[in-house]
Amino acid sequence: MSTPTIEDAAPQGGNPHSAGLDAAESGKVELVTITVRIRRFNPEEHPDAVWVDYQLTVDPKIRVLDAINTIKWEQDGTLTYRRSCAHGVCGSDAMRINGKNRLACKTLIKDVNPEKPITIEPIKGLTVLKDLVVDMDPFFQAYRDVMPFLITTGNEPTRERIQSEGDVQRFEDTTKCILCAACTTSCPVFWNDGQYFGPAAIVNAHRFIFDSRDEGAEQRLEILNDREGVWRCRTTFNCTDACPRGIEVTKAIQEVKRALVTRRF
């Protein structure tokens, strides 16, 4: 182990040190003044939505959610949005940021061009209830409609079901879904036809169709063979781009389409 001799620099010791780590640790903050332009809507007050600008001075390394919180806590307590975990695992704060669906807690200010006004709107295709809060019920209904649970027949085994790591890999990607609706509400087909199941429901059907333990694939495929099912997908890849969990959503939809044709899964 080497002995550090330089006291004033960032500590070295036996630790590898890249420029990225130095930057992360410097604690140096260069505050920037930003404009956050939020689509506000409160039918208790006014029937129409309006854009409202908020100016604030922040560290550009904070999350968009932190900026929104600062606005709510220091400027306008009536600003309304959903949030919980604040690090991209609960799926509460999907919103349209500069025209793209993202989680506000997984997006840093510096990455959304803070020199210009940062626009924030509710996700599209679901009824807006207040500000950034939309009615999630149709979204969860579509999810429930694809029977998103393990379907088995026969007696339960005494111990666990055996499943190879390779079998897990066939559906592992789609188990990551946090039901944030970023994919479904980025889909042009869904915007025009609210009855379309939408990418998230298909992702969750995929998660079970390709699970070697499951015996309900035929039923789910029939549901998705519906007029409002997978065939509405036009493979625009918006959903894949929008997914904050990096799920290959379009690929999953294609796999479900193929399973419908070949009846192999």
Added chain:
Amino acid sequence: MQVHKYDTVIVGAGGAGMRAAIESTKRSRTAVLTKLYPTRSHTGAAQGGMAAALANVEEDNWEWHTFDTVKGGDYLVDQDAAEILAKEAIDAVLDLEKMGLPFNRTPEGRIDQRRFGGHTRDHGKAAVRRSCYAADRTGHMILQTLYQNCVKEGVEFFNEFYVLDLLLAEVDGVKRTAGVVAYELATGEIHVFQAKAVIFASGGNGKFFKVTSNAHTLTGDGQAAAFRRGLPLEDMEFFQFHPTGIWRMGILLTEGARGEGGILRNKDGERFMEKYAPVMKDLASRDVVSRAIYTEIREGRGCGLDGDHVYLDLTHLPPEQLDAKLPDITEFARTYLGIEPYTDPIPIQPTAHYAMGGIPTNVQGEVLLDNDTVVPGLYAAGEVACVSVHGANRLGTNSLLDINVFGRRAGIAAAEYAATADYVELPENPAEQVVEQLERIRNGNGSERVSDIRSELQQSMDTNSMVYRTEATLKQAVEDIAALKERYKHISVMDKGKRFNTDLLEAVELGNLLDLAEVTAVSGLARKESRGGHFREDYPTRDDVNFMQHTMAYREVDADGNTSIRLDYKPVVVTRYQPMERKY
């Protein structure tokens, strides 16, 4: 105001609430009230795994797990409860697998297991592979699997219903459960739920700390409601600080990272845990590791310009292993710190993580109103409860286990109780207190801002009630909280509306946090010893003669309406393990 009638009402839809709901829905007419959509609950943020002595990859048994749990809890664990936890762990994991949970697998296709802090072979001889896991998103998989099974069972959810009050009524001199009062976020409407049985499964209260792994929503709503209705809170001074939170942000980086071989290093690159825990090293229990980190920092071996953190070093692990076993936490490091964990160590510091204390229950999940009297019809499970299986310090992977074992037990017990019990008559004006509280906040026109009080509370708790505590710091915390409670009387909110008024709710939540922070500090001040997560620099050793007992804190109201906290104590249940010196 709307009135609903259900056999069983469950408050909260995280792991414990949904595990309870799956059981109680089969047996009784059940409603689940949750302030979030169920899949938003913080169970989903748990990462590293769920302990069970399956012995799939090496020799293990539930007795070793029981011992580790008791020792990990620094002998404040009720040993009968720990035995149930460890024994029922095996079925709890297998049940989840049968419900569809996609665990990582061994080459033989069985559930894979990995090492975790404080879990050992044969009473401390070496680390054992006991944690059943799904990459570093085990909590996510548990939450999704339970929600999927709730959909399958047709569980009835009331989403974004915020429970503000617990209704108890005296029948023939016995305090019994009558129901709960909830606020519907979408409309601002008040709902009274009359129920034979109520299960609190509403989660923790870590949001009174600043650096925390807890969600914004973890504000102790269940604990506060019970406490205000005269029920005790047990062991609230014991709060767990997880060793590896992202520096300054507090975002959790799983102990599984060290289970996979990650190493903590100080600024000299030294693997400092070798000094503090020669056998278990980086996998000592969390309280031990968090104290070691702060000792390194205080003695000048911290990293960075201010020397205020240490490193979690994963750079010696193959990138394929990180991608397969720790994909989420490595992504957090990239997203929030802009560093590459393949090649850079990750700056970390301890982060407020888990409340060992809570609403006291017995092993059936029945809530206690004193050391041994149950409140008929009232249950609690998960982080809101104190069984106590975690004692003074919870072992990693034992909380995902706790919610499954005791969530299931509470669900069955509540539904079985509801099958034979009668409804208790609702009090006259059951929503009176809630309406009065909400109107007071909504119409308040004081000059105090909720966010100011909350951030001052968080700052005081971080400064005074964290890993190291003394009489002076805890007194300072008590004093600060009293001043903040006074200021809280003069708050105002900007949103006066009915629709999705989250401004109003944040004010209500702050009231809960203030009450619970006070109980934490007052309980800690009285505990003049060091045990598990409660470390007193002025009393640095464990004192089994005077303090091997649970704290029971009660809210007292005098004739003038002034409130204070009265402390009492409850014996620890000891079955087979006498307290020993705790070394890792």
